[in-house]
Amino acid sequence: MDPLTGPSGEKLSGPVRLQFTWFDVTNAFQRAAAPGDFSGQLLDGSIRRLNSYGIFDLQILDLKGLSLMLSPSAKVNLAIPVPRRLARRAPKEVGFFDFDTLTGRWIQVGTFSLAPGSLTYNGSVKRLGGQYNLDDPQNTTCVTVRVVNMWDGAPMPDMYVEAQGDQYYSWGWTGANGLVCLLVQRDGYFQVNASGTVNGSFYGTPNPPTLHAPDFSSNADDCGNPTMCPLVGEVQVDLIVGGGLSAL
Secondary structure (H helix, E strand, O other): OOOEEOOOOOOOOOOOEEEEEEEOOOOHHHHHOOOOOOEEEOOOOOEEEEEEEEEEEEEEEOOOOOEOEEOOOOOEEEEEEOOHHHHHHOOOEEEEEEEEOOOOEEEEEEEEEEEOOOOEEEEEEOOOOEEEEEEEEOOEEEEEEEEEEOOOOOEOOOOEEEEEOOOOEEEEEOOOOOEEEEEEEOOOEEEEEEEEEEOOEEEEOOOOOEEEOOOOOOOHHHOOOOOOOOEEEEEEEEEOOOOOOOOO
16 A cells, blocks of 8 residues: 555655754754744643654655645654754653644644664654654743843833743743743743833843743742742843834
8 A cells, every 4th residue: 555645545646755844942043933832732631831852844745745645554754863952861752742733732642762872762653744843741830030121120011021941932921010920941941031012112132131940840820929930030121223023
């Protein structure tokens, strides 16, 4: 039986084209290009934040550019490289997630296993034409960050705030008091950027600070609790001439 079929299940004739894109999640620009917000649904149905060990896009196209499908019994075996910065702490097994465009969330559909000698995660794909993610559930903690005007210390409401770790990002908006609640990796370091518009003027973070999360677990339900979601630092924003709110 042919492993590939046409878009409607028809038999193929002629050559096909493989299209594969790998995102280095330790590169902030490539990580930001990945879909979703690094939240995922595990096999047990629970929703967790994720630490990614590799995101990729895989398609096989015919010469007309139409996406092909795998037959029900076929699969594609893959070896996905572990980013060099993550190799020393890479777990032996990670979840394999498929991106759901309807919910904007990663859905676990299997696992990939680490091949230590080659520093790759090995597994198989049974569906083509999507975005895929290799992840370990993140042990999260809730933190509070204050965004202020760097010149007078005034709180800045309605600012878009993004926390960037090595393998993830999380985001939120400041309230009237300039505070925002973020979920980050427990006992880890993360960089924070804030941006927004005030009376038509754009504000951004000239010097994004690196902050440290406390060493205990908490989640979004703890927002507003100063013990379980402590204030860990502040982000200063300044007027950026000629800027724009690219995050939106």
